[in-house]
Amino acid sequence: MGLRDVQLFLRPDIIELIWGHPALALLPVDEMRQATEVALARDGVLALCYGAEQGPARLIEQLCARMDRLGYAPPPEQVMITGGTSQALDMLCTLLTRPGDVVLVESPVYHLALRIFRDHDLDLVPVPGAGQGGVPLFVEALGETLEDLARQGRAARLLYTVPTYNNPTGKTMSMAQRGALVRLVQRERRTNHPDLLVLEDDAYHELWYDEPPPSSLYELAPAGPIVRLASFSKVLAPGLRLGWLSASPEIVQRCIGCGMLDSGGGINHFTAYVAAAFIELGFLDRHVATLRAEYRERRDVLLAALAEHLPSACHWERLGGGFFAWVRLPPGVDGAAFLPTAEAAGVSYVPGACFYAGEGGDDRCRLAFTLVSHDDLAAGARRLGQALRER
Ligand SMILES: Cc1ncc(COP(=O)(O)O)c(C=O)c1O
CATH class of the missing domain: 3.90.1150.10 (Aspartate Aminotransferase, domain 1)
Incomplete structure (x- = not known):
């Protein structure tokens, strides 16, 4: 295939139900233009510098204020701007894992996250998720898998899950299941799996159609073993390559202290300024x-x-x-x-x-x-x- 501008391609005679992409006509081009003008007019020089490793305070403050309005705001030291969930997953694998580490993955789950884990030569161990009818609930299956691993003398490093409007199943874990999952992980960290972290991919949390979903796993243990990955891709525009993570201060510090950010500054800094203006203008x-x-x-x-x-x-x-x-x-x-x-x-x-x-x-x-x-x-x-x- 030759040069292309965008990832999406559509075949003329096929109705493409493949792509998990936003409706093109809804991408907010005019509002983005206004937000960009505001960011440049007000903060042009700052927006064009190397950015703070954690992401610009301006965007973190906007995000925390917005999350507060929506229910729960992590303290700013527990938030970091990312280049979207894909970049965050890759960064966390780089910084927190070694080839061969065990990564538990809900099954079924977002297939392209599996590719990122495979890029890092991680050992993927599937855990049947709620999407498979007739199998034990995810938390019970997880408990059994963790016990099996412990019997083999192996410790799990990561658990990857999409508990809210899962890709591909659309299913959402109940509040009771969320509580049970967090308690199980906390217990296992005290015994057989001391380094286990949960990567909660929350890409679809705000895109509910009947009633809001339960709180994120991260909210149940804000300074604990959950890293919540959020993204602007589905709620604003995937071309921004922008998102944020919420995690314990130790994990945030580990991430913002990495060599890549020391060298290049915060990720997608200019775009982060534009996103901050977009939120501030009430557009989001x-x-x-x-x-x-x-x-x-x-x-x-x-x-x-x-x-x-x-x-x-x-x-x-x-x-x-x-x-x-x-x-x-x-x-x-x-x-x-x-x-x-x-x-x-x-x-x-x-x-x-x-x-x-x-x-x-x-x-x-x-x-x-x-x-x-x-x-x-x-x-x-x-x-x-x-x-x-x-x-
Ligand atoms: C569950 C899930 N996580 C992450 C992504 C990609 O996120 P980003 O665009 O922020 O890298 C997608 C996109 O389809 C997704 O469905």
Whole structure:
């Protein structure tokens, strides 16, 4: 493939339900222009310097004030600006792990995080998550896996989970499960897994469509073993490459003391100034409200179309937020093997097996509904249903 400007590519005859990307028409170009003008007019010189390693105070203060309004604000020394969740994951692996360390990963889970862990030669150990019907709940499965590892004399370093509007399942851990998870991790850190940290990927927390989700895991143990990863990608624009993490002061200090930041200063410093202005101007709250309303409609259109067009042997659950519907295909249909047939019928998806560090997901597919118009969501479900029936 030659030079390209953006990661996204769309094939003309295929309704692409692959991409977990925002609706292009909703990207707030005009507001970004205004925020950039404000940042340059007011703080141009500061915004164009090397930035503070932790990220500019201006943005951290805006984020803390906003999180406070939304429910819970970490103290500023527990917040650090990142280049988005992907960069944060890569940085945490670089700074906190050695090749061969055990990383427990909820299964299924965001498949591209698995790639980042693999780049660091980590030993991925899947833990069945709530997305698999019929298996023990995630926390029980986690307890069993930690015991197994301890019996083998191995200690886990990280647990990676997307507990709120999981990618790909759309599921959200209950408050009771969150409390149980935090208590289990705290107990294990006192015994067999002293270095275990939880990476809570909270990319979709604000994108709820029925009711707000429970508190983040981090809120349950703010100075403890949870690192919460938040991102502007889904609530503002992925091209900003900007996010933030909340963690204990020790972890934040470890990150901001690293050589890369010492050399280059804070990550995406100019963009961070623009994001601070964007929040200060009231644009972020307004934008998130717009996204919620629009994505709620798209979710409803997709779910109604699935109910109308998919064979009765398919199964999915109503999702309360996030970007994805997680569909079980009829018995005998393998999501990866069926994809070429689906694409020939004019619809695409991501096969379920991609989201598993181990076995599983062959009978599933993930449908992303945020990028695609109402008409295409309906047509995509119709094409998928027809292709499955013809098979
Ligand atoms: C769960 C999850 N985490 C992280 C990302 C990527 O985050 P960022 O754009 O902040 O690197 C995505 C994007 O799809 C995601 O679904």
